[in-house]
Structure formats: structure tokens, C-alpha cells
């Protein structure tokens with residue numbers, strides 16, 4: 001493996017990709033402008049919680065394959081392949097802020113000493129590669145060739161390492177055959193590594209969720225490669241996330257009809273999910289989608305549609321439904337404890353946008369907490385991993401972050417399950433009967449055993 005890789009950006013995509021490539025044998029620089037983050041990685045750890053990642057980072061750093069740095073000058077001149085994995089946050093109008101993309105690529109171009117394949121992995125609007133190519137031209141580096149490839153990332157937080165090792169597809173949007181082949185070769189080596197990796201050695205609980213069936217059904221490497229136009233690769237990434245978000249809002253709307261009638265959403269979704277044209281995934285009603293990807297990518301897609309004069313009102317509805325899931329939760333809560341929330345103690349279990357991560361970006365749980373406080377309630381909140389990040393995001397005198405389920409539920413008028421952590425699913429709610437004020441549970445993720453709770457005299461409402 002003579003290729004030397006630099007990966008710019010140490011977030012979920014950048015650091016996971018860097019750690020896996022370094023474990024697969026590549027000399028890999030992981031670059032970030034934030035010195036604190038780089039120092040944490042140098043000590044063999046990730047600075048965010050992602051199951052199994054620490055083991056990979058630690059091993060790669062001690063082998064000397066993973067080199068964390070803040071310096072483009074140290075890394076880029078030695079590299080022939082550069083992955084761009086920087087953040088692309090939303091602007092206030094929903095458009096995508098490409099500041100970090102252009103700043104980082106500018107530094108890459110300025111520091112390059114020989115030909116480069118520039119692999120764009122950050123999620124960006126269609127035609128961003130054309131703007132990058134324009135920037136390369138403007139920099140007038142006639143001494144070297146820099147080829148831009150769009151290879152979007154599909155990993156999910158909470159199973160990032162697994163998804164990187166056992167990727168379901170590799171999309172390579174390229175204008176140059178040779179550069180495309182280079183990237184495919186790198187992923188072939190990741191695939192080879194995935195077959196020999198003794199993942200239990202580095203990975204604790206990520207692999208509890210591994211579906212054996214998924215691995216059995218994984219297509220051979222060649223069949224997972226999708227070669228496309230650069231623009232198709234860019235567009236298909238945001239299309240995938242928009243479509244998944246649409247499925248969730250669709251399910252949430254059907255669930256509202258279920259609530260108003262005698263229908264049960266699980267039965268309806270199981271019934272339609274049997275149709276392979278529909279599929280069962282992403283039809284779980286609940287508090288709605290959040291996180292660093294879906295809200296941003298849906299907004300970005302609406303913005304792109306507007307820019308090209310395409311009416312995508314359908315996607316605007318998806319956002320509307322998702323936002324109003326908070327109202328649905330409040331109405332359900334009022335059914336349990338009455339209209340007036342003033343002075344009530346509400347226990348919110350779960351702060352991260354989904355289980356298995358400490359990420360609270362755009363978390364519906366935190367939006368719900370803000371609304372509860374506005375309505376006069378006092379909130380006690382607990383999360384197994386996300387307390388620190390939540391404290392960073394939102395603090396209020398009527399919000400207590402607690403250190404256990406029990407302390408969050410002390411004198412509670414209603415327990416709300418906002419994120420379906422295993423800890424909350426396995427918990428024996430009967431054991432806290434004597435410390436709560438009222439036996440009410442609002443299960444915003446339909447993850448508890450409703451029948452057993454009802455049998456134990458809990459008033460239970462799901463979605």
C-alpha cells in the first residue's frame with residue numbers, strides 16, 4: 001500500500017474513515033484545525049462517543065499508521081489522496097454553508113506538492129464539485145493535476161465503524177477512470193480487512209446490534225460499486241436522506257390517523273412493510289427525526305429545488321410534520337396529566353437524537369424539553385451518554401440534568417421516553433413506583449412493553 005491518505009475533518013465521517021483506513025494498513029493523516037480534538041485523538045481516543053471507535057483509533061495511533069495533525073504542511077505534501085470530510089452546516093435560510101469545504105480545499109491546493117485525487121465526502125448540494133474544480137483552476141497549479149471525485153458517505157452514527165467496514169455501497173462519481181479506480185482499490189482493501197478483522201478485540205457494544213442477516217446478505221464487493229457522474233453522486237446522497245425523512249413523516253402522519261381511530265400504527269406499518277416495493281425500514285412513528293443530517297439535508301434539498309425552479313412542496317410538508325410532532329407529544333402528555341403543566345415535574349429519558357450516540361444536534365428531545373419549560377413544567381432529564389453535550393446545548397433553571405433514571409424520575413408526574421436507549425427499554429419501572437408522583441408514561445418511541453406497564457397500573461400512551 002504505497003498510497004498515503006490525508007483526511008480533512010475529524011467528525012463522525014472523517015475520524016471513522018481515517019481510523020478504518022489506518023487499521024486496514026494505510027498511512028493516514030487525520031487533519032483538524034481544532035488542536036483540542038487532535039490532542040484527544042493523539043492520546044488514542046475519539047472526542048465524541050461512537051461505539052467501537054476508540055479501539056480502532058487507539059490501535060492505529062499506536063501502530064503509527066494514524067497521524068493526527070493540525071498541519072496541512074505536515075500532511076498534504078506527503079499524500080497522493082485527500083478525503084474531504086468537513087462539516088457543511090445549514091445557513092439560516094436552509095442553504096448549505098460551504099465555507100469549510102472551500103477553506104480546507106484551498107489549504108490542500110496550496111500545500112500540494114504532486115498530483116492528487118481529491119475525494120469529496122462531505123454532504124454538499126449538486127454542482128459543488130464544479131465549484132471546487134473552478135477553485136483549482138483559479139489557483140493555477142499548472143505543475144500538478146488535482147482530480148475531484150464525489151464519493152458520498154452513507155454511514156449512520158452509532159454504527160459508524162460497522163458501516164465503514166461493511167459498507168452496503170460505494171458510490172464513485174468521477175470524470176476520470178484512473179482516479180475512480182484508485183478509490184475503488186482503497187475500498188477493496190477495506191473490504192479485505194473487514195473479512196479478517198477480529199472486531200471483538202476492539203469493539204464492545206456496536207456489534208451487539210449487528211444483524212447476522214445483513215452480513216449474510218451483503219453483496220460481493222464488485223456489486224456494491226456504483227460508478228456515476230459526479231453530479232449524480234452529489235445529488236443521490238441528499239436524495240437518499242430526503243427520501244428516508246419522507247418515510248418517517250409519512251409514518252408519523254398515518255400514526256395520527258391511527259390515534260384518531262382504532263387502528264394500530266405497528267400493525268399498519270408491518271402490513272405495508274411486507275411489500276418489497278415499500279419495505280419496513282424507516283416507518284417507525286415517534287417524536288420525529290433529528291440529528292446532524294436529516295434536518296440539514298432536507299432543508300438543503302428544498303433550497304436546491306428552489307434554486308433550479310423545481311417545486312418540492314412535498315418536502316416542505318415533511319419538515320412541517322416533523323416539527324409538529326412536538327405538539328403531538330404535548331397533547332398526549334396533557335391527556336395523561338391534564339391541561340395545566342404549570343409546576344408539574346416531567347422526567348425526560350433520552351437527550352441524544354437516537355440511541356448509541358452522544359450527539360444532540362437538532363434533537364427532538366431538547367425541542368420537547370424547551371416546550372415543556374415554556375409551558376411551566378420542571379424537567380428532570382437523563383441520558384446514558386449525552387448529558388455533557390446537552391448541557392453545552394441548553395441549560396435552564398427549570399431543567400435538571402440527573403445522573404440516573406431513578407433521580408430523573410424522583411417525584412415525577414410523567415415519564416417521557418424521548419430516545420429509545422436499551423437502558424430505558426430494560427428498566428423495571430415498577431421498581432420506582434414509590435418515588436414517582438403519578439404512574440404516567442409517554443413512550444415517544446414505542447419501545448416499552450405497553451401491556452406489562454398497563455398491567456402494573458401505569459397510564460401508558462405511545463405514538
Ligand code: UGA
Nearest residue numbers: 153154155156157248282283284288289290291293353354
Ligand atoms: C442518516 C442516514 O441514515 C445515513 O445513511 C447517512 O449517512 C447519515 O444520515 C448522514 O447523512 O450522515 P443518522 O443521522 O446517523 O444517519 O441517523 P438515522 O439512523 O438515519 O436516524 C435519523 C433520525 O430518524 C433519528 O432521529 C431517528 O430516531 C429517526 N427515525 C428513524 C425515526 O423517527 N423513525 C424511523 O423509522 C427511523
